Amino acid sequence: LNLHRITEREKNSDSTPERKIEDLTKKRIEKARLKIGKQTGTIGTVSKRSKTERLLNGRYLFDKNEVIGEGHHGRVLRGIDLGTNMRVAVKCLKKQFKCTMGRFQIADRKQKKRNAEIIHEGRMMLQIEDLPNIVSLLDLVETPRKVYYVMPLANKDLSDVVYRRRMTESCARDLMRPIFEAVKGLHDSGYTHRDIKPENIMLYQGGFAKLGDFGLSTEFGYHSGLQVVGTPAFAAPEVLGQFHRTEKLAWLNYKRADIWSLGATLYVCLAGRYPFDDSRPMSEQLSSGIQFPKNRFQHYSAHAVDLIQKLMDVDPLKRISVDEALNHPFFTES
Template identity: 35%
Template sequence: MSEALLREYRVCEEIGRGRFGAVSLFQSLDPTRPGSFAVKSISKASVSGDDLDSQCLLSEPKILSLLSPHPNIVQIYDVYEDSTHLHMVLDLCNGPDLHQLLVNAGRPFSESEAAPLFAQLMRAVAHCHRHGVAHRDIKPDNILFDPTGRLKLADFGSADTFSAGPLSGLVGTPYYVAPEVVAGRAYGEKVDVWSAGVVLYMMLAGFPPFYGETAVEIFNAVLRANLRFPVRTFGSVSPAAKDLLRRMLCKDISRRLSAEQALRNPWTASGGVVDNDKNDPT
């Protein structure tokens, strides 16, 4: 491990592991910046070559530095490199992620529970897009919470910049990936809006809007984009929430909301407290 890293931080324990490395709890040895941090260590051997994963992972520190600081995005503090690994010192978010919160709840979230979380997520996404960054892997597992309970969008290992032109490549997680990505077309930042719409649907329903038994079946369902609101689950969900979902999970990219528009949507802005007496075409 990097000698410079170990001069500044004390390693405590491993708290997570992924395809490209581990995340560990570190304690700062700098009295001017005390506290605990997460250190994400990326194995260079696992990302060697010219594949898309390698390019994105090695650019993650640069992208996080571009986006930091933001209250709803995991902040990067330091980057260290040794012969085998790249180490990023990040905000510590060691509580349950959004996926775990949904599992622990054992039920869908109410609108008043979901809306404040969704607003924080869209603030993060809008900030990314203002800086020319598409996250490309928004899902509950990558939505973390700091010790104060503040939402933090994390894991920018699939992120890329779109300011120089459209993006390409099948990147993301099957349930959450946008149809234009599955179709193999060039795409832009609105893929994140689609993914965030799936996250909102998951919070309100407890299951994804497009599903299948295999990745191929899921992708086919995403391509069809046949959005439904089962009465048993959505009978008590407001027309305003369903309207927002329709506008985010819209296959026509030109009609899909931007992140800023989703953030300013009345349902989001009201904290999920809306007039349920509006006519609902569902």
């Protein structure tokens, strides 16, 4: 009888990685539903309203042609929540399949891993939903072929501003303070972002700035060693292999790599350009230190320059922490 029960249980169980991920995501979604009172789910429908309009889960209306942004694995579309009449951003990510005899099937480990990564960002956003100045996840919907993340629609991201004109010091301070606070919340909770840059800082009506895009985020110790992740222009030297990498301190280096990225982002806010260029090898530029051209920094305080230098110390163990940065005169003596 016991053997029969075990056999039936094994027969009816689904222990595939996709099922485990789906079950974990359902638990996170259910927790969020009970906590914030919003209807969410990992299984949903997309109905066709017109040639280009789609209705997601009977609530979120979006147009396939209203593209806000586009990446390697999907697109971000402009939409509206019919329940609240609030404008939303719908991030649409395609799962990877192979087509055999007209049927879609997951093919190999690589595709399984990619599909797990698609779910990862949603899982991360649910885990950190209570942290300050983080882009919130309104809904997560999974269909057989796609995953949709629904988030509040931002007016623009920081890259729309900093590459067009340089900011005043007070403006940069007001925009970056909440981002430093967001990173502090992540680090205090045991997470790293790993891709901090202007494109991932969302600006909302009223001038509020929030940190978004957690596709590369991870918990401390999740990886055995440093991997080359993020955007090279904002990645720390140890991530790019320009500094001795200590495997036992990988979690610390990832944490300090976020600090470097904060410094590089602040530099771009003030200078309107990257801290480094392609004129010389990266190793040579790092050895000579961060440059502060007079024509770009003459109107900024010594506190601003000092903070950037401490955030972008080539040695990750000598970089200041996010707590020390928030207590730096650049933020406290405004």
